[in-house]
Amino acid sequence: MLFSLFTLFLLIGAVSFGGGYAMIPVIGAEVTKKAWLTTTEYTDIVALAGMTPGSIASNSATAVGYxxxxxxxxxxSSIAITLPSIIFVLIIALFFYKINQNKLLQSAFYGLRPIVTSLIIYAAIHFAIENGVISLHVSWHMVSLFLLFLASLVGLSYFKIHPTLVILFAGIIGIIIF
Incomplete structure (x- = not known):
């Protein structure tokens, strides 16, 4: 089992670009496919990992391994998911000035941006559906959550309100409404 955990998280750490949030759907798909965890158990792990200090991917891998x-x-699991990043950073640090100007590499990383964004959006939608936040049944609860999301998005992007204030206001509104 330890070897399976090591190889899985080493592979995920090696091929996942875009940080911890982009790794969430990859880890979730693998651990549920291997029947190590149910989707609900993995969703709980991600929620816990998001509340603890550190990378959400590393925290998720640690919790899954445990x-x-x-x-x-x-x-x-912790060692395996972080090992590729450590190796890549050391290699990049050795050759930074040479590869920093490489147009092919810059183009490859530029091409990865939409994929990373789509992985993060997929993870958010998948967890929302699995946890009953999104459903085909339109209710006051769902409409109010969407309006809170929209207000937060407008506050962050248009009015440039600090994210901490948006979180604070959303929490207060949540207490009042729900």
């Missing part, structure tokens, strides 16, 4: 194989699983 759930699957205890403390050794947590250690192995």
């Amino acid at each position: 759930k699957v194989a205890g403390i050794p699983g947590a250690i192995v």
Whole structure:
């Protein structure tokens, strides 16, 4: 089991671009496909990982490893998901000035941006559907959540309100409405 955890998270860490949020759907698909966790269990892990300090992907991998194989699983999963990043950063640091000007590499990273964005949006929609936030049944609860989302988006993008204030106001509105 430890070898399976190590190879899975090493592979995910090696091929996932865009940070922790882009890795969430990849990790979720793999752990549910292997029947290590249910979608609900993984959603709970992601929620917990998002509330703890550190990368959400590393925290998710640690929690999945712990759930699957205890403390050794947590250690192995944590090392495996971070090892590729450490190796890539060291290699890039050695050759930074040479590869920084490489047009082919710049184009490749530019091409990855929409994929990373789509992975993050997919993760958000997938978790919203799985947790009953989005459904085909239109209710006051769903409409109010959408309006709160829209107001937050407008506040952040148009009025340039600090994200901390948006979170604070959304929490207060949530307390009042719900």
